[in-house]
Amino acid sequence: MTLTPEPTLKRTPLHAAHLRAGARMVPFGGWEMPVQYSSVKAEHDAVRTRAGVFDVSHMGEFRVTGPDAATFLNRVTTNDVTKLKPGRAAYNWLPNDSGGLVDDIYVYRVAAEEFxxxxxxxxxxxxxxxxxxxxxxxxxxxxxESDRWGLLAVQGPQAEAMLQPHSSVDLSAAKKNAYFAAKLFGFDVWLARTGYTGEDGFEVFTDASEAETIWDKLLAIGLTPAGLGARDTLRLEAGFPLYGHEFADHIHPLSSTYTWVVKNTAHLGAAHIQTAPKHKLIGLALDKVPVREGYPVHLGGAVVGHVTSGSSSPTLGHPIGMALVNAEAGNADAYEVEVRGKLHPARRMELPFYKRS
Structure with a gap:
């Protein structure tokens, strides 16, 4: 029997820093990434109450330039990029021809002909x-430009206050989805007031060669390093879909509540996206038993869908999950989730589960 060698995992510019911090490293999307440093709950709570920093340097970065940049992007994305002014960013989708998603992305407008x-x-x-x-x-x-950039996400209610003494710009003047050049600890960076946790914060785009130094300085001013585990519980509480779970090539994106991402432009797959979705993404809360991706969801004695993401919620103190269910079954108040052959009651909750005040 011939054994197929395991593929070599990619590493971010912060790999050595994660090992120094005692991170537990795991495979994730072809990368070796930190899942936690101390504990998922401690890192989650730090982001909800103060501020933490995530390594998201594994994300990809593309630049689109030229006279037709906006026209091209309006063809391949669902949100109208012509509405973006330079220095602004917006969440967006890359649709395929059949109405699913190639990916969900963020688009930043740098200049009139540059994204x-x-x-x-x-x-x-x-x-x-x-x-x-x-x-x-x-x-x-x-x-x-994916290999050029290190990307650090500073997230939490104290993110602005902790970064301000070390920034060359007035961060309070930056509104949500602002994107701008600045100096941070004396290094040239781009900052975006965006994130994936449900909290305020800034994503820091830095030259890959300088990412580790900036990371160390962020830890030195008191930011808590946070891994994939906390990132997942935070985004789940905030009701944010994750590609490969709530979105995919074969999932109608309007099963979610994100109808605002689709504008009336001549984008790919427009005719298919405009059809009514056959499923609905809902939130579920359970009393004790955590649920995981793939667990069947029952209603009235029949399987009507499956869990797409699930975990115990550190903020709410009980298990939560998102599930794709048949559209006609999407408005019930109570369901049952099958866990290892046993049914457990679950009540429907409106998404997001958590919204910062």
């Missing part, structure tokens, strides 16, 4: 091929 895209780590190659396949006929230049 910066951040894509999911596991989809970098797929997204790059997709964009190149549809660039014909547009006067645009696509550049894959």
């Amino acid at each position: 910066f895209l951040v894509v999911n780590a596991s989809n970098i190659e797929k997204d790059w091929a997709h964009l190149q396949a549809h660039a014909g006929g547009f006067e645009v230049t696509l550049t894959d």
